[in-house]
Amino acid sequence: MEFEEIVHRCFRCGYCKFTDDYQDFNCPSYAKFGLDTYAAGGRMWLINAWLNNEIKTSEHYAEILYSCVTCGNCEKHCVFTFKDDLLNIFEAAKAELVSEGLIPPPVRDYFKAININGNPYKEPQDERGKWAEEIGIQTFSDQEYLFYVGDVGSYDERGKKMTRFVGNLLVEAGLSIGILGNEESSDGNDVKALGETWLFKQLAEDNISKFKKKGVKKIITLDPHAYNAFTQEYPDLGGNFEVWHYTQILTMLIKDKKITLSEYKVPVTYHDPCYLGRHNGVYEAPRDVLKGIPGLELIEMNRNRENAFCCGGGGGNFFTDILGLGEESPNRIRVREALDTGADIIAVACPMCSKMLDDAVKAEGLEERIKVQDIAEIVNAAK
Structure with missing residues (x-):
């Protein structure tokens, strides 16, 4: 297994579970199950035992590995030099299970849907761009930017709503x-x-080839997960493009007076998406958009930026739901934390976070007290 020479160096000190101030447990799967096995250190010990043939591959071992939502909190708070490879190690261990064909059924079904249908929703490919029919966005030819939407923004109903708000703002x-x-x-x-x-x-x-053939140079992404792939993974495969998350573009448009905003008095708290924040260091652009709205009060949750608590949708869990439901599900924990701020709106910048947190608001019975809105939706309300 790749990185196996590193695994034994973890001695499960536990720093990876915490925030910077050690006041909160910040690993979503540990918060859900309450066992060290589900934290980064526990996984490292399990993987080491598996490599040494002390334990065998089993359904439970696979479930523990796949309960990781790749939020990156462990990498930010591990105190050792191998910290930057923690998620790579977990990915490599999952790759071994894939090669053995010993993956949980929901993971298998996700791969199958992507392979056969081109998307995890098993929807026809010609449905992918229908969200844009009422907006008037043209198919890419020689425009300056490609607006890349992704699976959730193309097929999920809440995701499509977010896509339309963003698309409308960019066109207008x-x-x-x-x-x-x-x-x-x-x-x-x-x-x-x-x-x-x-x-x-x-x-x-395939994407890199397609982008190059069409002359794509600049990309705006709806989804932080796509932003991460395009900025962190594609360059190693020859895909070097200028990539922005849409909140970075909105910041520039507001600064250049291309979007004018009116007073909108509302208390808002912002949820940092892991793949925009911890993975890529984009913390201020979404906040700058919100701060640019006259009258809007931005209230931070106790856990924010590098210490933000994940909604639980990363690492494929949005589709596989390995973590499952319940009061200690990460999305419900996060919604209760947002409620404590006194905000009326949880602002999001990721279609997966939007769906995860909206589901949590409903599960908590808080529909009359707090709502989830994408940043573009909030900007639209302030126009």
């Missing part, structure tokens, strides 16, 4: 953008996180 601001529509393919970020490295490489190389 006069930005030169185009979409791939039914030619768009999965970015592969969560495929890789789940250990299917061959399928990821195939998706990435």
